[in-house]
Amino acid sequence: MTTPRQRYRRGPLAAAFGGLAAATLAVTLAVPAAAAGSTLQAAAAESGRYFGTAIAASRLNDGTYTTIANREFNMITAENEMKMDAMQPSRGQFNWSSGDRIVNWARQNGKQVRGHALAWHSQQPGWMQNMSGSQLRTAMLDHVTQVASYYRGKIYAWDVVNEAFADGSSGARRDSNLQRTGNDWIEAAFRAARAADPGAKLCYNDYNTDNWQHAKTQAVYNMVKDFKARGVPIDCVGFQAHFNSGNPVPSNYHTTLQNFADLGVDVQITELDIEGSGSSQAQQYQGVVQACLSVARCTGITVWGVRDTDSWRASGTPLLFDGSGNKKAAYTSVLNQLNQGGTSVPNPGNPTPTPTQPGTTPTPTPTQNPGTGSCTATYSEGQKWNDRFNGTVTIRANTAISGWSSTVTVRQPQRIIATWNGSPTWDSSGNVMTMRPSGSGALAAGQTVSFGFTVQHNGDWTWPTLTCSAS
Ligand code: G3I
Numbered sequence: 001m002t003t004p005r006q007r008y009r010r011g012p013l014a015a016a017f018g019g020l021a022a023a024t025l026a027v028t029l030a031v032p033a034a035a036a037g038s039t040l041q042a043a044a045a046e047s048g049r050y051f052g053t054a055i056a057a058s059r060l061n062d063g064t065y066t067t068i069a070n071r072e073f074n075m076i077t078a079e080n081e082m083k084m085d086a087m088q089p090s091r092g093q094f095n096w097s098s099g100d101r102i103v104n105w106a107r108q109n110g111k112q113v114r115g116h117a118l119a120w121h122s123q124q125p126g127w128m129q130n131m132s133g134s135q136l137r138t139a140m141l142d143h144v145t146q147v148a149s150y151y152r153g154k155i156y157a158w159d160v161v162n163e164a165f166a167d168g169s170s171g172a173r174r175d176s177n178l179q180r181t182g183n184d185w186i187e188a189a190f191r192a193a194r195a196a197d198p199g200a201k202l203c204y205n206d207y208n209t210d211n212w213q214h215a216k217t218q219a220v221y222n223m224v225k226d227f228k229a230r231g232v233p234i235d236c237v238g239f240q241a242h243f244n245s246g247n248p249v250p251s252n253y254h255t256t257l258q259n260f261a262d263l264g265v266d267v268q269i270t271e272l273d274i275e276g277s278g279s280s281q282a283q284q285y286q287g288v289v290q291a292c293l294s295v296a297r298c299t300g301i302t303v304w305g306v307r308d309t310d311s312w313r314a315s316g317t318p319l320l321f322d323g324s325g326n327k328k329a330a331y332t333s334v335l336n337q338l339n340q341g342g343t344s345v346p347n348p349g350n351p352t353p354t355p356t357q358p359g360t361t362p363t364p365t366p367t368q369n370p371g372t373g374s375c376t377a378t379y380s381e382g383q384k385w386n387d388r389f390n391g392t393v394t395i396r397a398n399t400a401i402s403g404w405s406s407t408v409t410v411r412q413p414q415r416i417i418a419t420w421n422g423s424p425t426w427d428s429s430g431n432v433m434t435m436r437p438s439g440s441g442a443l444a445a446g447q448t449v450s451f452g453f454t455v456q457h458n459g460d461w462t463w464p465t466l467t468c469s470a471s
Contacts, residue, residue, distance in 0.1 A: 003186040005130070007431045010307045017052065029470075031061065036200035037054075037335065037338060037339040037420075038319075038335075038420070038421060039071055039072050039219050039335075040072045040073065040334060040335060040362070041072060041073055041074040041329075041418055041420055042420030042421060043335055043338035043339045044074075044300065044301070044306065045390060045418050045420065045446055045452075045454050046338070046339070046341060046383070046390075047293065047297070047338075047341055047342050047343065047345060048299075048344050048345035048383070048385050048388070049292070049293075049299055049300045049301070049338075049345055050074050050075040050112065050156075050299065050300035050301075050302075050418065051072070051073055051074065051075065051300065051301055051302075051338070052073050052074065052075025052076060052077060052114065052300060052301070052302035052303070053069055053072070053073040053075075053076065053077070053078040053302060053303050053304075053306055054076075054077045054078070054271065054302065054303070054304045054305050055069060055076050055077070055078060055079060055102050055105070055106075055306075056080065056081075056305075056310065056414070057078070057081050057101045057102050058071060059306075059310060060102075060105055061115070064307075064324075064325045065306055065307070065310065065325075066105075067377050068306050068307070068321055068325055069306050070109050070423070071423075071438065073111065073114050074110070074111045074112065074115070074417070074418040074419075075111060075113070075114055075156065075300055075302055076105070076111050076112070076113050076389050077113070077114040077115075077116045077270070077271075077302055078098075078099055078102040078103075078115075078116060079111075079304070079305070080102070080114075080123070080311075081098035081099045081102055082099045082102075082115055082116055082117070082120070082147070082151075082261075083116070083117060083120065083123040084117075084118075084120060084123060084128065084143060085123045085124060085125040085126075086098060086099065086123075086396070087099060087143070087147050088125055088128075088143055088146070089125050089129045089156040090125070090127065091125075091128075094146060094147070094150070096150060096451070097292065099151075099166065103151065103154055106329050107154065108426060109424065109426075110416055110417065110419055110424050110426060110433065111149075111235060111417075111418075112155060112156040112417055112419065112423065113146075113154060113155050114155070114156055114157050114158075114159070114268075114270065114302065115147075115151060115155040115157070115158040115159065116159045116162070116270075117158075117159040117160075117161070117162035117202070117205065118143065118144045118147055118148060118158055118159065118160050118161070118189060118193060119140055119143070119144055119160065119161050119162070119178065119185075119189045120161070120162040120163060120394060121163065121164070121174060121176030121177065121178055121179075121464075122162075122163070124177075128140075128143075128177075128413060129177065131177065132177055132180060133180075133181060133212070134181070134182050136177055136178065136365075137181040137182070137185065137188070137285075140178060140181070140185065140189065140206055141188060141189065141192045143191050143361075144160070144189050144192040144193050145195070145196045145197065146290060146427045147195045147196075147202070148192070148197040148229050148352070149196040149197065150195035151197065151269070152196065152197040152199070152200075153197070153199060154304060155197060155200040156192050156200065156201065157200060157201035157203050157236055157238075157266075157268065158193055158197070158200050158201070158202055158203065158233070159204075159205035159238055160190050160201050160202045160203060160204065160234075161186045161189050161190070161204055161205070162206070163205070163207065163227075164176075164179070164186055164204075164206070164391075165206060165209075165216050165219050165220055165223075166216070167208055167213070167236070168216075169215045170215065171215040171216065171218060171219035172219070175221075186204070186223070187227060187230075187232040190232055190233050190234055191232070191233060192201055193233075194233040201235040201236050201266065202233055202234055202235050202236070202269075203235065203237060203266075203268065204220065204224065204234060204235040204236075204237050204238065204242065205237075205238030205239045205240065206220055206238070206239075206272055207229060207239075207240035207241075207242055208247070209237075209239055209240075209254060209256070209273075210239055210241060210243075210249070210250050210256060211250035211253075211256065212252045212254055212255045212256040212259065213250075220237070221259065221260060221263070223262050224237060224260065224265060225263055228263050228264055228265070231466045233439070235265060235266060236265050236266040236267065236268055236299075237260050237265050237266075237267050237268075238246070238267075238268050238270035238271075239256075239257070239267065239268070239269050239270060240270055240271040240304075241271060241272040241273075241288060242271060242272075242273055242304070242318075243272075243273070243274040243275070243284060243288075243318075244274070244275035244316060244318075245275065245276070248275070248284065249284045249287050249288055251286065252456075253288065253291040254290070254291040254294045254295060256296075257268050257291055257292065257294075257298050258295050258337060261281075261296070261297035261298065261300070263293050263335065265297070266297045266298075266299045266415070267292075267295060267297055267298045267299070268298070268299055268300050268302070269288060269292055269298070269300070269301040269302065270302050271302065271303075271304040271306045272285075272288060272301055272302065272303045272304060273303060273305065273311060273313070273316075273318035273319055274288070274318050274330070275313065275316030275317065275318045275358070276316070276317070276318070276402070277328075277467055279329060280328055281317075281318075281328075281329070281330045282328075282329040282330045282332070282333035283333065285320070285330045285333050285334050285337075286333040286334065286336075286337045288301070289301065289333075289338060290331075290337055290340075290342075291340070292342075293337070293340070293341070294341025294342055294343060295343065296343040296344065296345060297345070297404075298345075302420060303319060303320060304318075304319075306319065306321055307319060307323055307324075307325055308319040308321070308322055308323050309323035310383070315419050320334060327398050341470070344383070344385070346387065352417050373395060373471040374398040374399040374401055374405050374470045375395055375397050375398060375401055375443075375468040375469070376395070376396045376398060376468055377395055377406045377407075377466040377467065377468035378393065378394045378396070378466075379391055379393055379463055379464065379466055380392050380393075380394065381463075382452065384420045387455050387456060387457065387458070387459060388417070388455060388456045388457060389454070389455055390452060390453070390454050390455075391452065391453055391454075391455060391463070391464065392450050392451070392452045393406055393408060393435070393445070393451055393452070393453075393466060394448050394449070394450045395448060395449050395450070395451075395468055396446070396447070396448045397443035397445055397446065397447050397448075397470065398445065398446075398470075399452050399469065399470075400442075400443070400444050400445045401441070401442065401446050401470040402442050402471055403436075403437065403440075403441035403442065403470070403471040404436070404437065404440065404441045404443070404468060404469065404470050404471070405435065405436045405441075405468075405469050406434070406435045406451075406466060406467065406468045406469070407432055407433065407434050407435075407466065407467045408432070408433045408434075408435060408453065408464045408465075408466055409431055409432045409433075409465045409466075410431055410433075410455055410464045411431070411460055411462055412431065413458035413459070413460060414431075414455050414456065414457050414458060414460050414464075415430065415456045415458070415460070416433050416453050416454065416455055416456075417455070417456045418453060418454040419433070419435065419452065419454075419455050420451065420452045420453070420455045421437070421438070421449075421450060421451040421452060422435040422436060422437060422438055422451035423436050423438050424436075424453075433453070435451050437449070441471075
């Protein structure tokens with residue numbers, strides 16, 4: 001699928017590459033190059049956003065599932081495996097195996113992880129359900145500390161507290177064993193999480209908070225406002241976004257997201273699914289994406305599963321791929337909307353990004369490595385943000401080739417956090433990515449193909465080094 005915007009971006013470059021000698025390519029390409037948005041993650045990355053999915057560990061052996069997940073998404077949430085009952089089934093005994101499976105799969109494939117969820121009234125282990133008072137408060141804080149410490153440095157954002165407000169018009173906290181330990185249980189959880197993993201963004205996450213007019217939305221807003229005023233460490237608010245005909249996407253969605261963002265937090269759509277089919281479903285998905293893109297601090301969107309059949313409400317066919325893994329109309333509308341662009345995320349990285357001084361950023365040096373055999377890899381700069389930059393590598397076949405692979409090496413402390421238009425693998429250091437074509441790698445002499453990636457630079461703006469091998 002190629003959108004008009006993509007055609008505009010790709011056309012001149014592709015034409016330029018075709019007729020030029022390899023020696024002139026570095027000069028030709030030393031201009032800002034656009035990321036090609038042919039997958040959800042690539043299209044979202046163009047404005048500095050991520051596009052994620054929930055993953056179930058039990059499905060990681062399903063090749064169709066992992067192929068789609070790897071190609072389309074660059075932010076991963078464990079659907080159930082990092083919840084309280086899964087992490088600490090017996091008091092003091094932690095079971096990291098399923099959570100680790102998902103985190104390792106994500107990291108091996110160059111993806112980031114949203115942690116879900118440290119403290120929640122639901123899916124508590126049996127031993128915790130029977131607790132109350134100070135004993136429960138201590139157990140909850142210990143859980144937050146242990147889990148956030150174990151995954152320290154591996155989590156982009158934690159849902160520290162999930163679903164703590166009541167539905168309906170009361171605007172009250174939800175009654176739960178955790179709430180009955182005292183109204184300050186939420187801020188206590190956030191402080192414990194910050195102490196355990198200072199590098200993770202800390203989010204409050206809830207559902208039915210999409211419509212700005214609703215009492216629950218207002219109640220969460222007032223809590224976040226209060227937290228910011230009192231210095232409680234909160235960085236983001238997650239909007240689950242489970243929609244259906246009884247709970248449609250509100251027309252004021254962008255207002256809700258913007259108002260929260262204006263409190264000084266990031267906003268993220270964390271569990272998106274919309275029951276329905278065809279153009280009606282597609283339009284609603286488009287509206288959600290549009291709302292996020294209109295808010296600079298809406299840093300990413302996660303859908304709650306890959307295929308309809310993977311969904312917690314499969315009968316409502318609420319996702320972007322059908323049970324066979326085919327792209328639905330909703331997929332196309334999301335991709336097209338992402339490719340329309342929107343506000344750029346100003347500061348999409350960790351909560352305390354390295355400050356950068358305009359004008360003092362080192363000017364990177366163009367890198368071009370003659371390929372071994374008969375291909376050439378050439379780097380060109382893409383969009384830049386405070387804490388990350390995009391790059392494009394163009395592979396040119398110097399003679400007809402049947403396949404290629406290209407290594408992209410970044411320097412510590414840089415890290416590649418997203419890729420598109422190829423199948424990446426990583427060495428054990430995480431610094432060397434080997435990109436191979438997603439489909440056939442056959443190229444005629446003079447033909448070019450491009451892939452892209454996002455580098456979180458951590459203060460080092462040096463361009464990656466490249467190699468190209470042809471077969
Ligand atoms: O794995 C067991 C299986 O062995 C057993 O035979 C079967 C019998 O019921 O249960 C299976 O576990 C189920 C699990 O999903 C995995 O499929 C649980 O019963 C079931 O309760 C659990 O549901 C999850 C639900 O959270 C629990 O609250 C859904 O998968 C998950 O999508 C859903 O996710 C939540 C978010 O965490 C928070 N926001 C709402 C969202 C949707 O409810």
